[in-house]
Amino acid sequence: MKKSHIIGIIVIALAIGIIMSTAGDASTYVSFGEAKELAADGSTTKVHVVGRLKKDDKGHIVGMQYDPTIDPNYFAFTLVDTNRMEQRVVYYNPKPQDFERSEQVVITGNMQQDVFVADKILLKCPSKYTEKEVSANTPGTAAKL
DSSP states (O other): OOHHHHHHHHHHHHHHHHHHHHHHHOOOBOOHHHHHHHHHTTOOOOEEEEEEEOBOTTSOBSSOBOOTTTOTTOEEEEEEETTOOEEEEEESSOOOTTGGGOSEEEEEEEEETTEEEEEEEEEEOOOSOOHHHHHTSOTTSOOOO
16 A cells, blocks of 8 residues: 555544544533433533523513622523523623623533533523614615614
């Protein structure tokens, strides 16, 4: 065999190894119930959970705990998943900007004891274009975005 063939086979083997290792890290979307089941089975794989913040009748977030003067890398809140199951979430990083304004939250992490420990928090914030702003344009003409 030529040297170029051997080098080509090595490069292909490395590429396959990299693809296999990243495919193993891919997490799935689950509910808190499924995340608890995975943790009970001893799984430490990372999962995604989609939910909304728990709010009171006035729209204020319930159960949010963040005090940067005491510990800037501890942020905890209650999230309600798509099955309406409430779960305490702990994030060992500073609170994300505009967290209070988010409509939907996607967290990545896993269950540890009775809390979900998040590694990443993705926020879906409200659109900057609201129906009121679009209809406030000149009457009789369509709004161009």
